[in-house]
Amino acid sequence: MKPTRPLIEAVGLSISFGPKHARTRVVDDVSFRINEGEAYGLIGESGCGKSTILRALSGLNGDYDGALTLADKELPKTRSKDFFRRVQMVFQDPYGSLHPRKIVEKVLAEPLAIHGIDRASERITETLDAVGLGPSFRYRYPHELSGGQRQRVAIARALITDPEILLLDEPTSALDVSVQAEILNLLRRLRIERNLTYLMVSHDLAVIAHICERAGMMYKGKIIEELTSHQIRQSQAGQDYTREFLQATIEAVARRDEAVA
Amino acid sequence: MDKPLIDVKDLRIRFHGAQRSHDAVRGVSFTIGREKVGIVGESGSGKSLTGRSLLKLTPKGAKISATHMRFKDIDLLSASEREMRKIRGNHISMILQDPKYSLNPLMRIGNQIVEAYRLHHKTRPAEAKEKALAMLEAVQIRDPDRVFKLFPHEVSGGMGQRIMIAMMLIPEPDLIIADEPTSALDVTVRRQVLTILDELVTRRGTGLMFISHDLNLVASFCDRVLVMYAGRIMEDLPASELHNARHPYTQSLLESLPRLDVAVENLTVPVRDPSWLDGPVYRNGELA
Ligand SMILES: Nc1ncnc2c1ncn2[C@@H]1O[C@H](COP(=O)(O)OP(=O)(O)OP(=O)(O)O)[C@@H](O)[C@H]1O
Ligand SMILES: Nc1ncnc2c1ncn2[C@@H]1O[C@H](COP(=O)(O)OP(=O)(O)OP(=O)(O)O)[C@@H](O)[C@H]1O
Numbered sequence: 015m016k017p018t019r020p021l022i023e024a025v026g027l028s029i030s031f032g033p034k035h036a037r038t039r040v041v042d043d044v045s046f047r048i049n050e051g052e053a054y055g056l057i058g059e060s061g062c063g064k065s066t067i068l069r070a071l072s073g074l075n076g077d078y079d080g081a082l083t084l085a086d087k088e089l090p091k092t093r094s095k096d097f098f099r100r101v102q103m104v105f106q107d108p109y110g111s112l113h114p115r116k117i118v119e120k121v122l123a124e125p126l127a128i129h130g131i132d133r134a135s136e137r138i139t140e141t142l143d144a145v146g147l148g149p150s151f152r153y154r155y156p157h158e159l160s161g162g163q164r165q166r167v168a169i170a171r172a173l174i175t176d177p178e179i180l181l182l183d184e185p186t187s188a189l190d191v192s193v194q195a196e197i198l199n200l201l202r203r204l205r206i207e208r209n210l211t212y213l214m215v216s217h218d219l220a221v222i223a224h225i226c227e228r229a230g231m232m233y234k235g236k237i238i239e240e241l242t243s244h245q246i247r248q249s250q251a252g253q254d255y256t257r258e259f260l261q262a263t264i265e266a267v268a269r270r271d272e273a274v275a
Numbered sequence: 276m277d278k279p280l281i282d283v284k285d286l287r288i289r290f291h292g293a294q295r296s297h298d299a300v301r302g303v304s305f306t307i308g309r310e311k312v313g314i315v316g317e318s319g320s321g322k323s324l325t326g327r328s329l330l331k332l333t334p335k336g337a338k339i340s341a342t343h344m345r346f347k348d349i350d351l352l353s354a355s356e357r358e359m360r361k362i363r364g365n366h367i368s369m370i371l372q373d374p375k376y377s378l379n380p381l382m383r384i385g386n387q388i389v390e391a392y393r394l395h396h397k398t399r400p401a402e403a404k405e406k407a408l409a410m411l412e413a414v415q416i417r418d419p420d421r422v423f424k425l426f427p428h429e430v431s432g433g434m435g436q437r438i439m440i441a442m443m444l445i446p447e448p449d450l451i452i453a454d455e456p457t458s459a460l461d462v463t464v465r466r467q468v469l470t471i472l473d474e475l476v477t478r479r480g481t482g483l484m485f486i487s488h489d490l491n492l493v494a495s496f497c498d499r500v501l502v503m504y505a506g507r508i509m510e511d512l513p514a515s516e517l518h519n520a521r522h523p524y525t526q527s528l529l530e531s532l533p534r535l536d537v538a539v540e541n542l543t544v545p546v547r548d549p550s551w552l553d554g555p556v557y558r559n560g561e562l563a
């Protein structure tokens with residue numbers, strides 16, 4: 015076994031929004047560690063603060079309390095350029111995340127130019143291929159792509175700088191199941207091949223259990239407990255809330271069993 | 276059977292490009308009554324375009340043709356833009372796949388709902404505000420007073436989707452076209468949102484066209500399922516029969532799902548067979 019050390023760490027992370035007199039704390043004293051090469055999930059109901067944590071870690075929102083560290087070094091609120099090469103984010107919403115007037119090639123060429131990475135044309139071909147888009151997609155605009163095709167472009171853009179860490183916010187919730195299977199297989203394969211570390215949000219517990227070793231269960235801005243993928247599959251929880259949350263999904267799975275039986 | 280709300284025969288949607296044209300929807304026929312019809316199928320198969328064509332909201336450059344395309348007694352193909360606006364405002368609502376784009380980014384969420392409400396109901400602003408808050412509560416938004424004052428970029432993905440749903444229910448339409456309405460929601464909220472939609476459909480006899488890639492959800496929630504592939508309907512069957520699907524494409528979709536009860540190394544990725552492009556299609560388990 016390779017030695018494990020925390021690659022990402024959150025210590026007492028709190029994030030609030032709103033004007034001074036009416037601030038709402040949407041992330042409340044959250045701490046977690048993710049080892050190098052590990053995949054960690056965040057689960058919890060809509061609005062509990064999952065995306066907000068990812069945005070803070072990704073450097074999109076520097077307005078937080080507590081510390082975020084990368085390889086034992088506390089991250090400055092304004093991240094360095096190198097950080098943005100090493101840590102890439104894939105968003106929940108494949109619509110807002112692509113610039114409407116840039117063709118796919120440009121979307122993929124830009125991060126390469128910013129970080130001075132060579133072999134641009136070849137890398138673009140390889141990466142498009144890796145996410146299951148043929149060469150004909152290279153010259154399309156986002157509005158000429160379906161929702162799923164856009165999300166594949168977004169994943170390609172994240173992969174193209176050869177990052178160490180991917181922050182994945184519902185990366186497959188806009189995809190049909192056949193592409194989801196492809197992307198999940200791809201994410202699993204890439205993690206092993208490139209020793210990537212993932213922080214992933216998904217409302218689909220089967221997806222979390224498939225990709226992640228561990229997950230933090232969130233409720234109203236707090237991580238109330240951590241579960242292994244095995245515990246998620248077996249619906250073993252320490253807290254009542256978690257049990258209810260998992261149970262709600264088990265019912266959905268029971269329906270699935272009817273469907274494929 | 277009652278006369279369907281929607282009756283479409285041989286719908287085609289073609290994009291004319293500079294070099295080449297391509298057919299995104301290739302001869303689709305279906306009806307929707309006062310029922311819940313799910314549309315599944317892979318990305319790019321033409322689900323959204325089919326839904327949008329009913330409101331003539333397809334992108335510029337898309338050319339729609341059909342033998343016929345009717346909403347009740349209205350011929351949608353020949354309807355003027357003015358008639359279409361009336362249909363969109365009052366009779367057919369669409370919940371879009373991209374909620375953030377369909378909300379006005381510069382306007383507080385509460386004001387948008389109030390405005391939409393007052394467009395359809397003659398009420399004083401104070402009353403409309405109360406209604407708007409009640410609507411946010413009905414779609415399970417915690418803390419509606421706070422959310423009322425937020426801008427669209429300040430709400431989570433799932434909240435945006437529920438707000439869209441609340442807005443679309445305001446005119447009490449005959450037909451709702453919901454394009455991936457719950458894809459960003461966790462199971463608990465998803466179930467609540469579906470309950471709201473279900474209640475409406477059952478109680479008011481609204482028709483629902485439910486576009487989704489979640490096969491389990493469609494199987495349990497809808498009455499009928501249309502399975503699309505490469506611009507065609509490969510299979511049209513009762514939702515309760517989805518597990519007995521005949522088309523190999525439908526079968527492969529079912530097999531590609533990750534499952535909680537069994538851990539696997541790799542998921543089965545459906546193989547796409549070129550012969551499906553123009554091959555046989557199935558209706559109610561029989562070759563059509
Ligand atoms: N810029 C902002 N201004 C004000 N409130 C915000 C802002 N961004 C997020 N929030 C609030 O923070 C809370 C958590 O939002 P977040 O997007 O993290 O939820 P989430 O867990 O990702 O939910 P979902 O599963 O629906 O995506 C929500 O109540 C949201 O309204
Ligand atoms: N403006 C456009 N110009 C050219 N082609 C387009 C345009 N809009 C859509 N298409 C193409 O039409 C096909 C069908 O698109 P549609 O949006 O209906 O797919 P979908 O089934 O809804 O997919 P998803 O599940 O990803 O949302 C796709 O191959 C897409 O690339």
Ligand SMILES: [Mg+2]
Binds near residue numbers: 064066106432433
């Ligand atoms: Mg989110």
Ligand SMILES: [Mg+2]
Binds near residue numbers: 324454
């Ligand atoms: Mg679509």
